[in-house]
Amino acid sequence: MKKLIFIEEPNILFAYGQKCVDARDGLTLFGPLNxxxxxxxxxxxxxxxxxxxxxxxxxxxxxxxxxxxxxxxxxxxxxxxxxxxxxxxxxxxxxxxxxxxxxxxxxxxxxxxxxxxxxxxxxxxxxxxxxxxxxxxxxxxxxxxxxxxxxxxxxxxxxxxxxxxxxxxxxxxxxxxxxxxxxxxxxxxxxxxxxxxxxxxxxxxxxxxxxxxxxxxxxxxxxxxxxxxxxxxxxxxxxxxxxxxxxxxxxxxxxxxxxxxxxAGGKPWKLSDIRSGVCYLGLVYKKIDTSNNPKNACCAAQMFLDNGDGTVFKGEVGPWYNPDNREFHLKPKEAKTLLSQALLSYREQNGENPKEIFIHAKTKFNKTEWEAFQEVVPSETNLVGITITKTKPLKLFKKEGSYPIMRGNAFVVNEKSAFLWTVGYVPKTESALSMEVPNPIFIEINKGKADIEQVLKDILSLTKLNFNACIYADGEPVTLRFADKIGEILTASLDIKAPPLAFKYYI
Structure with missing residues (x-):
């Protein structure tokens, strides 16, 4: 029988190069990053x-x-x-x-x-x-x-x-x-x-x-x-x-x-141990309820870099939703446009192409859209598609003790998939980041190649980039944490033409 693995709590970086696991402790002791x-x-x-x-x-x-x-x-x-x-x-x-x-x-x-x-x-x-x-x-x-x-x-x-x-x-x-x-x-x-x-x-x-x-x-x-x-x-x-x-x-x-x-322009903290040259994209979809076409939806991408900066790219409105399987998928043209915007923005900020791009979504990528993504990605960049969901139930109960399973535990199913507990008992605060029995998120490397344990470490780190709430950690990575809210804002008015904008304009 396979055993659980444990991922250490990710550090975040503050002023004077100081590291800490809790944003509130780090800000109190050392001050904001800039x-x-x-x-x-x-x-x-x-x-x-x-x-x-x-x-x-x-x-x-x-x-x-x-x-x-x-x-x-x-x-x-x-x-x-x-x-x-x-x-x-x-x-x-x-x-x-x-x-x-x-x-x-x-x-x-x-x-x-x-x-x-x-x-x-x-x-x-x-x-x-x-x-x-x-x-x-x-x-x-x-x-x-x-x-x-x-x-x-x-x-x-x-x-x-x-x-x-x-x-x-x-x-x-x-x-x-x-x-x-x-x-x-x-x-x-x-x-x-x-x-x-x-x-x-x-x-x-x-x-x-x-x-x-x-x-x-x-x-x-x-x-x-x-x-x-x-x-x-x-x-x-x-x-x-x-x-x-x-x-x-x-x-x-x-x-x-x-x-x-x-x-106001300050940066409270950033991830301290994340690998450089990595770009994380979270795909956002939202059905348009006012449309006569039940397939019509708005799409967008949230890009986050190793320095914590976030940018939102608004995509096109189109028939991306399939009512039969309740999944969203882009057509090749729109998939290329969306990823090309993110790559251009990355190059403008860093002067070179990313070493790796991880695309996070709540639905699996199909062959057509993935081939479109691959066409615009530079040859030196490793492209990986990650599906993150909460639909696969797995509950673990402790035989002893008053607290539930610890945050950071993971059950690796195989080299492509794992369950990760992003909520659970936190020793530092002697409390749990959940009022109920913690549910894990299910993570699957749907396309491309990557080490599953490294993917889990990255996703746990991305739960600590929510600048809209100064908390110990979130239950979802920031790439998907605000997906629904951003989708609601983008569909609140279909007449709005939004250029690529910093994440702060949406939250």
């Missing part, structure tokens, strides 16, 4: 949202503790951790008035109210970005709870709050065919119907739609609910906080601070 002078904040919010933001920035300048300091370390304070200033007065502010929100929020159509409110915030950001003399590092969009509640798919506005009736139903809007008429200029209702029908081309999700429509402007944003920053004050009808962070208040500070530092 520093910035400070964060110049742009804030788009109501007056109440601005005050909430200022109060929170002041709050995180001092140490913040969690209820459990072993599993989640305390936050020492922003400047103490990152060695730069983030001041509550260093702000460019653009107000969104409650009256402006009220005019758009109480529309019966979820798509219409979401589109109009996104437009309201977006116009203020874009205008300010063009006209302000002071350069803003990150724009913080502080969202009132009502916008979060009623600007999501399937959200329903209570009848007593409806002030404007929908002009067209969702089913009619999807197949709306505008026919010019001699009386167009006099038919106000027709114009309103046409305008509302266009909003159904966009996803009724405030966060994703705003991110999608901002891509062309390359403006880094952090969208935060008021109830996240002022969680003690925003309460439900029972007088309880809508979001209760009382037990993980320090964790919240770590997460918001690290994301802000990263989006």
């Amino acid at each position: 520093k910035i002078y400070g964060i110049k904040s742009g804030v788009i919010s109501t007056q109440n949202g601005l005050q909430i933001f200022k109060n929170y920035i002041q709050h995180i300048q001092k140490p913040i503790f969690n209820a459990n300091n072993i599993t989640r370390p305390m936050f020492p304070g922003f400047e103490a951790v990152f060695g730069c200033k983030w001041e509550q007065e260093s702000i460019v502010y653009k107000e969104v008035k409650n009256e402006e929100i009220g005019k758009m929020l109480y529309n019966e159509s979820t798509h219409k109210r979401t589109y109009d409110l996104v437009t309201l915030f977006l116009d203020k950001i874009v205008t300010a970005n063009k006209n302000e003399d002071e350069k803003v590092d990150v724009w913080f969009v502080i969202v009132p709870e009502e916008i979060y509640k009623y600007c999501r798919p399937n959200s329903i506005l209570p009848k007593e709050l409806v002030e404007t009736r929908a002009k067209i139903s969702k089913s009619k809007a999807k197949n709306y065919n505008y026919q010019p008429s001699f009386f167009d200029d006099y038919d106000k209702d027709l114009k309103q119907r046409e305008e509302e029908a266009k909003t159904y081309h966009y996803d009724a999700q405030f966060h994703d739609q705003l991110k999608a429509r901002l891509l062309q402007y390359t403006i880094p944003t952090q969208i935060i609910r008021e109830s996240t920053l002022a969680w003690r004050d925003v309460k439900n009808k029972f007088g309880m906080p809508v979001r209760d962070f009382s037990k993980i208040e320090g964790h919240l500070a770590w997460t918001i601070s690290t994301a802000a530092f990263y989006k």
Whole structure:
């Protein structure tokens, strides 16, 4: 019977060449990999949202503790951790008035109210970005709870709050065919119907739609609910906080601070022991629900290098989805284009071709698309296709002890496949990165040749590159961790033409 192997916890690199396994320890002891002078904040919010933001920035300048300091370390304070200033007065502010929100929020159509409110915030950001003399590092969009509640798919506005009736139903809007008429200029209702029908081309999700429509402007944003920053004050009808962070208040500070530092241009850490000359690509697919063709989907690739930098390349929309086997596959032309973009970007950053390219996907590669990938890859580059899924169940239980299987354990099935536990018990924190019996991910070398143990080490390392949450590790490699969210942003508006952009513009 085959035995488990154990992969040591990957190190990450911080300032002064110091290594550590936990990002929070590394930042506290040594500081970020590269520093910035400070964060110049742009804030788009109501007056109440601005005050909430200022109060929170002041709050995180001092140490913040969690209820459990072993599993989640305390936050020492922003400047103490990152060695730069983030001041509550260093702000460019653009107000969104409650009256402006009220005019758009109480529309019966979820798509219409979401589109109009996104437009309201977006116009203020874009205008300010063009006209302000002071350069803003990150724009913080502080969202009132009502916008979060009623600007999501399937959200329903209570009848007593409806002030404007929908002009067209969702089913009619999807197949709306505008026919010019001699009386167009006099038919106000027709114009309103046409305008509302266009909003159904966009996803009724405030966060994703705003991110999608901002891509062309390359403006880094952090969208935060008021109830996240002022969680003690925003309460439900029972007088309880809508979001209760009382037990993980320090964790919240770590997460918001690290994301802000990263989006402002800093690099918190990078992988320390990863091989040089290696490029990791994660394929992203998302079905387009608004399309009449059930096969239509959007595709993209996330590229990550050994230095931790991430770039997203948007591919073409096409019939990539097969409803019969529920798999996504590119046609040769699109496969070549997507990989060629990644190779060009790699050469621009490194001055040479990569030694190895690992393509990660949730479905197997077929012969046609793989041959297309091979055609554009230089002869000196080793191309490997890796399938990563959670669909093959394998649970292991310990006979003794209170904790589950350790993170880093792997069961190698053969030279091409293995189960890897990316969650599980972590001795350092004396806790498990899972509330349930940990499930492994199944890893298969689907195309090309590589050492399976090296593949497992790389994938475990890639679980430590999530700059959007300062945690010990993730349950998925970063190449696939954000695949669904990036897909949702790319399909939130099919009219958006996104150039290759840094990963920070999507998260």
